[in-house]
Amino acid sequence: MSQPPYSLTSAIVDLVARIGEALGRLSAQQALASSLRLRRLNRIRTIQGSLAIEGNTLSEAQITAILDGKPVMAPPRDIQEARNAIKAYEQFEQWRPVSEQDLLTAHRLLMAGLLDTPGHYRSGGVGVMNGPQVVHMAPPANRVPLLMGNLLNWLGSTDAHPLITSSVFHYEFEFIHPFEDGNGRMGRLWQTLILSRWNPQLAHIPVESLVHAHQAEYYQALNESTRLGDSAPFIEFMLRMILDALQSNAPPVTPHVTPQVEQLLTALQGEMSREELQARLDLQDRKSFRERYLQPALAQGLIEYSRPDKPNSRLQKYRLTELGRALQ
Structure with missing residues (x-):
């Protein structure tokens, strides 16, 4: 696949440098003892944030209860989505970002019991809606396997910085919209997977919760990148979210123990x-x-x-x- 169209703006270069500095500070502060509880909390925040973007109503407390095997009073679909996401993140470290089979397996876990054929590319047309308005009409279904194959091949061959490639992949994935449903949560999951292979600390930073808090900007960045034919606006947005997550979720220092x-x-x-x-x-x-x-x-x-x-x-x-x- 030829390189997806994107520009390296001064803002992108600056954000990449600042994220590198934030990761360095995080490494210096982080101790195993303080990170264990934080990782669990951030995983819950990640799941809640990503699902909430798609309309799921569960709170962090309710997802914690599901994770602990406790009963929760909520819409059955919301509970199923949370259970699926928990299972997916439990297997997260086994997947390879460039593997199409792993991508389909992840979708199968995320959408089990929610779609008739989870883990398979869509067979029909699909559009991205903003209320009654179609804001993006995805490519025809018969082109999806080729487009996804090309995108994964590019991901495996590019030498661009992972912060940039993960954001470009996320945007291109949403543009292709390869599945009948679950494309948003899959795109966010796969960007985190790509980043975690570059720096494992990024597997435990709840970027999705910040994306949820800036949901309108998320869709605006997607639409602006599509309008320009250049994913730079979306790259800038995602890098800002990653930097904000790093700065606001630094682990506490190891507690003083008498x-x-x-x-x-x-x-x-x-x-x-x-x-x-x-x-x-x-x-x-x-x-x-x-x-x-x-x-x-x-x-x-x-x-x-x-x-x-x-x-x-x-x-x-x-x-x-x-x-x-x-x-x-």
């Missing part, structure tokens, strides 16, 4: 009651144990209740969180 909390984390194995923990640590004073050990560890999110809905239960036990395990 010697008492450190001892508690070392002693805690599986689920243990207060009495068991005090005995393990050879501590007699219940009040001192609660104030100097338990409460600080709970407040810092290092341990959690086994019965969070009944904090004063006589059967209450404590266990390590992901963050606590990382510090153990």
Whole structure:
């Protein structure tokens, strides 16, 4: 495939440099312990943001509940979309950006139970609507396999910067609109996949939540790029979103842990009651144990209740969180 049409504006070059600087600062700040909880939170934000752009009504709290296997009261289609997205992101690291088969597999997971033939290119015409108005009529269905093959071949051969190629791919993917439905979430997913192969930290930055917050600008950038026959406006928009996500979602520094909390984390194995923990640590004073050990560890999110809905239960036990395990 010949190179898709795009211009390298001064804004694009500046944004690429600033994103590189932000990633460098992120690497210097990031520690395993602080990143584990942040990654889970950002994955939830990513799913919620990408689905919300397509009209899904679920909140971050509801998606968290679905992820934890808890019941949620919401439209069945919204719940199905969330479950599909969770499954897709669980397999995210296995996919290759240049693989057509992986792209079709991803679509099959994202749209399972929502389309009759997920994982297959569309067989009919499709347009992008803005209310009653058609803002883009996609190429005929019989051209989709060729166009997608050419686009993936270009992606595998280009030596342009991944920040630029991922944005160009995203725009061209939306222009082709290869599937009957799910093109928006697939385009955003695949841009994140391309970026994550360049820098793994970008797999955990919730760019989609910012795109959702600037949804009108997202569609405006797509339309302007189509009008100009040059994807530069869309590249600029996506790079701004990536930079904003990096700047607003830098991980917190590793929490300060007192010697008492450190001892508690070392002693805690599986689920243990207060009495068991005090005995393990050879501590007699219940009040001192609660104030100097338990409460600080709970407040810092290092341990959690086994019965969070009944904090004063006589059967209450404590266990390590992901963050606590990382510090153990």
